[in-house]
Every structure is written in structure tokens, then in C-alpha cells.
Amino acid sequence: MTAAEENQPSAESSGTSVDTLELRNIVKRFEKPGQGEILVLDGVDLDVEGGAFVSLLGPSGCGKTTLMNVISGLVTQDQGTMRRGGRDVAPGDLSLGYIFQEPRLLNWKTVSENIEFALEARDIPESEWQERTDRYLEMVGLGDEGDNYPTRLSGGMKQRVAIARALAIEPEIILMDEPFSSLDEITARDLREELLDIWKQEEKTILFVTHDINEAVFLSDYIYMMNTQGEMFARRNVNIDRPRQYDDPAIAQRETELYREFHENVVH
Amino acid sequence: MNRLQRSSYTAASIAALLALWYAGGIAFPEVLPGLPETVSALIVVLTEPGPYGNMFYFHVWKTIEMLFAALIVSMIAGTFLGIALGRNETLESTLSMWIYGWLAIPSLVIVFVSAIWIGFNANSGYFAVPVVITPFIALNMWEGARTLDTDLAEMAEFFGAGRIQTFKDIIVPQLAPFLFASFRSGLSVGWKITLLVEAFLLTRGVGFMFKRYFDNYDLPTMMSWLIIFVIFLIIVEYGVLAPLHERVMEWRPDAEGVRVTE
Ligand SMILES: Nc1ncnc2c1ncn2[C@@H]1O[C@H](COP(=O)(O)OP(=O)(O)OP(=O)(O)O)[C@@H](O)[C@H]1O
Numbered sequence: 001m002t003a004a005e006e007n008q009p010s011a012e013s014s015g016t017s018v019d020t021l022e023l024r025n026i027v028k029r030f031e032k033p034g035q036g037e038i039l040v041l042d043g044v045d046l047d048v049e050g051g052a053f054v055s056l057l058g059p060s061g062c063g064k065t066t067l068m069n070v071i072s073g074l075v076t077q078d079q080g081t082m083r084r085g086g087r088d089v090a091p092g093d094l095s096l097g098y099i100f101q102e103p104r105l106l107n108w109k110t111v112s113e114n115i116e117f118a119l120e121a122r123d124i125p126e127s128e129w130q131e132r133t134d135r136y137l138e139m140v141g142l143g144d145e146g147d148n149y150p151t152r153l154s155g156g157m158k159q160r161v162a163i164a165r166a167l168a169i170e171p172e173i174i175l176m177d178e179p180f181s182s183l184d185e186i187t188a189r190d191l192r193e194e195l196l197d198i199w200k201q202e203e204k205t206i207l208f209v210t211h212d213i214n215e216a217v218f219l220s221d222y223i224y225m226m227n228t229q230g231e232m233f234a235r236r237n238v239n240i241d242r243p244r245q246y247d248d249p250a251i252a253q254r255e256t257e258l259y260r261e262f263h264e265n266v267v268h
Numbered sequence: 269m270n271r272l273q274r275s276s277y278t279a280a281s282i283a284a285l286l287a288l289w290y291a292g293g294i295a296f297p298e299v300l301p302g303l304p305e306t307v308s309a310l311i312v313v314l315t316e317p318g319p320y321g322n323m324f325y326f327h328v329w330k331t332i333e334m335l336f337a338a339l340i341v342s343m344i345a346g347t348f349l350g351i352a353l354g355r356n357e358t359l360e361s362t363l364s365m366w367i368y369g370w371l372a373i374p375s376l377v378i379v380f381v382s383a384i385w386i387g388f389n390a391n392s393g394y395f396a397v398p399v400v401i402t403p404f405i406a407l408n409m410w411e412g413a414r415t416l417d418t419d420l421a422e423m424a425e426f427f428g429a430g431r432i433q434t435f436k437d438i439i440v441p442q443l444a445p446f447l448f449a450s451f452r453s454g455l456s457v458g459w460k461i462t463l464l465v466e467a468f469l470l471t472r473g474v475g476f477m478f479k480r481y482f483d484n485y486d487l488p489t490m491m492s493w494l495i496i497f498v499i500f501l502i503i504v505e506y507g508v509l510a511p512l513h514e515r516v517m518e519w520r521p522d523a524e525g526v527r528v529t530e
């Protein structure tokens with residue numbers, strides 16, 4: 001595949017299955033004190049194919065979180081549409097889970113109650129709470145921590161609770177915003193592997209934000225790259241067989257290629 | 269520190285204070301009422317009807333009634349005012365100067381003005397005490413509202429929590445420490461104002477008793493009344509507020525032992 005071909009994000013996705021979530025021409029400006037209006041998202045196109053693991057790679061402050069917030073409905077875009085199966089969709093039509101950049105747990109509630117908070121908010125019948133809480137805490141390896149308070153957990157464990165909370169509402173698409181960036185590499189590696197297991201086993205679609213190219217290559221089917229101007233400048237496939245190994249030279253090689261391209265486009 | 273250690277330190281400090289008092293009463297009888305005299309005055313206060321034939325608990329109850337009625341009103345008004353200030357920038361820039369101005373009015377002036385407006389009766393107190401303590405509570409809750417975590421609000425919004433769920437699970441727990449701090453500062457300021465009102469305007473309550481025995485130059489009996497009310501306030505703190513605070517703050521990693529001050 002040549003670079004020219006690859007540079008057309010929509011060309012690759014045309015004719016994909018109906019459950020692809022298509023973002024088209026998303027524009028978002030923010031009012032910033034002292035700076036006037038700043039353009040955070042400049043005509044962003046993005047396809048999240050059903051069942052795929054998609055990463056969104058970009059430097060700090062480029063608008064990754066803003067894009068996630070547009071998809072989740074926390075922020076309303078100034079222009080652009082979300083489409084699925086040929087129809088416009090609103091965030092409320094999608095079945096979404098969200099793992100924020102920080103765990104965002106309620107410190108005054110136990111781990112189980114934190115998950116129940118989400119279940120209650122989603123109007124899940126109370127009779128299902130116990131079973132769901134147990135199931136998803138078990139899935140993230142925190143089966144014994146249900147009655148503990150988040151303040152007594154490590155950073156990695158808190159992030160696991162946040163993952164369990166997102167899974168518990170049984171979403172189709174999970175948005176993950178740099179969930180492991182504040183963790184040490186050893187903990188992060190464990191969590192990435194567990195995440196891939198869950199993704200496969202539960203057949204979820206994941207949109208994963210990161211600024212770590214190695215992480216993006218290890219996890220993803222394909223990667224979107226954004227620059228500081230809020231433009232999505234490339235979509236690249238990873239094409240490495242799963243299960244992947246951290247020390248696989250193919251990963252290192254793909255990482256180098258993407259890094260070079262990233263560097264050319266982002267740092268001038 | 270374990271419980272036993274803590275209570276032995278408390279007992280030791282009480283014993284030391286009593287010893288100092290005893291010695292001071294002998295050394296400076298003009299200034300400090302003697303310990304034995306105070307004890308006998310306290311026994312008289314506790315067992316015999318005072319002025320207008322009322323027992324001591326009638327007066328204590330009247331003071332408590334005014335103090336807590338004022339506290340309830342001020343907690344509600346101050347909390348709403350404080351949250352409104354912390355959440356609304358227009359309101360904040362319009363009103364913040366007036367809040368500080370309000371705080372600067374001497375409580376004595378408020379008490380006297382209430383008496384002129386309303387008269388020499390309990391209603392003046394029910395008006396003056398909340399007027400004095402509401403801005404203290406508002407100031408506290410204002411600070412609390414400013415610290416509300418927007419990330420958690422966003423999380424709740426994403427999961428689709430309704431108003432009631434957001435209020436009870438997200439807002440109130442974050443404001444809880446500020447509610448306790450407000451209540452405590454309201455209590456300590458409020459009880460002083462209640463005494464002023466009773467001393468100047470009324471013929472019942474602990475404040476009136478101070479005034480009465482001040483007029484008679486009866487230091488031991490004044491001391492007895494002080495002891496009664498301070499013990500009451502200590503019971504409120506250690507018997508009610510501290511355990512409640514402990515329970516509400518159970519999730520804190522360092523929630524060991526009773527910490528009375530924030
Ligand atoms: N609510 C808001 N109001 C005003 N400006 C905002 C708002 N949210 C984000 N911004 C601005 O938009 C830009 C993009 O922010 P965003 O959080 O999306 O970046 P990001 O790519 O997620 O960065 P990071 O990797 O550091 O998390 C930043 O300049 C930020 O200051």
C-alpha cells in the first residue's frame with residue numbers, strides 16, 4: 001500500500017459493514033480566555049468499525065479528549081455528523097461506555113457501590129446489580145475488593161474499577177481516554193493484555209486514545225493520527241497477527257515507521 | 269493513640285485544670301472564684317429554682333431552643349446562598365462584596381437593631397441570631413461549592429444520572445466536610461450571640477442568668493452556668509458531631525480516631 005492510498009481515510013472504510021460508526025467533518029471551537037476562539041477539531045473524519053480496536057494517537061492538547069466527548073455527547077460539536085448504517089445518529093442512540101483519563105471514582109462509595117452508581121444511572125433493574133457487579137469485578141481481577149473503598153486501592157486497581165464500571169452497563173462501544181498513561185509500565189502492560197482478553201471475549205468495539213505509539217501499535221487494528229492543529233492526518237493499519245508480543249520486532253518496526261510519519265506531520 | 273491513652277490524657281488535662289483553678293482561687297480570690305465555692309454554687313443552681321421559680325434546665329432549654337432553631341434556619345439559608353455563590357459567577361461578582369460587608373457588622377449592633385425593630389422579646393433573638401451566623405455558613409459553603417469536582421459531574425452526566433442521584437451521590441458527599449465545618453462555626457458563633465440576646469433583651473436563658481449574677485457580683489454562680497453550658501457543648505461535639513462526622517467520612521484512608529477539627 002502506498003502512502004498516497006493510505007492518506008485517504010474514507011477510501012479504506014467505504015463499503016464496510018453497517019455497524020461502522022462514521023464521524024464526518026467534526027468541527028469544534030472553544031472560547032479561551034485571552035486567546036479568543038481556538039479551533040480544536042478541524043473537520044475530523046473517523047471510522048470506528050464494529051468489533052475493531054481503534055486507536056487515536058495525538059500530541060497533548062490536540063483535541064483527543066474533545067473528540068471523545070463529542071462522541072459521548074458531553075460536548076456538542078459546532079459542525080459535522082455521526083452516522084451509522086447510512087443514518088445520522090446522536091450520542092444517545094449509541095450504546096457507549098467511557099473510561100476517562102482519570103478513574104473518576106466516588107471515593108465515598110465502595111468499589112461495588114461505584115459500579116452500582118452507573119447501573120442505577122442507566123436504569124438497570126436493581127435485581128441485576130449484584131450479578132453484574134460480581135461478574136465485571138471478577139473480569140478485571142478485583143473479585144475480592146467489592147467492599148473496599150477506592151482510596152485504599154492502587155492507581156492500577158482504581159483504573160480497573162473504572163473499566164469494570166464501563167463494562168457493567170454492557171456497552172457495544174467503549175471509549176477509553178489514555179486510561180493507562182498515569183500507570184507504571186509494568187502495571188500498564190498487565191492491564192493492556194487483560195484489556196485485549198476482555199475485548200476479544202466480550203466482542204466489544206474499542207476506541208482508545210493515547211499519545212504512546214508503542215501502546216497504540218500493540219493494541220490496535222488500526223490507528224488514527226492527529227496533529228496539533230486538530231486535523232486527522234492519517235489512518236494506518238497495524239497488520240500484525242494476534243496475540244502480539246511486546247518484544248516482537250514487527251511491533252518495533254511498525255512503531256518506528258509511524259513515529260517517523262508522526263514526527264514529519266506534527267513537529268515542524 | 270488508642271482509646272485508653274486518649275481518655276487518660278483527657279482525664280489528666282481535666283485534673284490539671286482543676287488543680288490550677290484550686291490554687292488560683294486561693295492565690296487570687298478577687299479574680300477567680302474558688303473551686304469549693306463554685307462547686308457549692310453549682311449544686312445550688314442544679315437543685316434549687318432560680319429567678320421566677322424556674323429550674324436550671326428551663327433556662328438551658330430556652331437557650332438551646334433559640335440556638336438550634338437559629339442554626340437550622342441559618343444552615344438552610346447559608347447552604348443555599350453559599351452554593352448559589354459558588355456555582356454562579358454573576359451572582360458571585362454581584363454579591364461577594366455584600367457578604368463580606370455583612371460579616372463585618374458587629375453582632376452587638378445586629379442585636380440592638382433587632383430589639384429596636386422587633387422589641388424586647390424572644391422574636392428579636394430568633395431574628396438576630398440567624399442574621400449573625402448565616403454569612404459564616406454561607407462563606408463556608410461557598411468555598412465548598414467552588415471545590416466541587418467537574419470531572420465527577422461529567423462522569424455522572426455521561427452515565428445518565430438524574431438530578432436526585434447526582435445530588436445525593438455526587439454533590440452532598442463532596443459538601444459533607446463543609447457542612448460539618450459550617451455547623452461547628454455556626455454553633456460556636458451562635459451560642460455567643462444567643463447569650464448576648466438573652467443578657468440584653470430577655471428574662472430567661474443562660475445569658476440572662478449571667479447578667480443576673482453579674483448584677484449581684486456573684487462570680488461562683490456565673491462560673492457554674494458557664495460550666496453547665498460548656499459541658500453541654502462538649503457533649504454535642506463528642507456525642508453527636510464527631511461520631512457522625514466519623515461515620516460520614518468513613519471512606520477516608522486515614523479515618524482513624526476522632527478528629528474534631530478539620
Ligand atoms: N471545555 C473547554 N473549554 C475551553 N477549552 C477547552 C475545553 N476543553 C478543552 N479545551 C481546549 O481544547 C484543546 C484540546 O483539549 P483536549 O482535552 O481535547 O486535548 P487532549 O488531546 O485530550 O490532550 P491530552 O493528551 O493532554 O489529554 C486544549 O487547548 C484545551 O485547552
Ligand SMILES: [Mg+2]
Pocket residue numbers: 064065066101177
Ligand atoms: Mg485528553
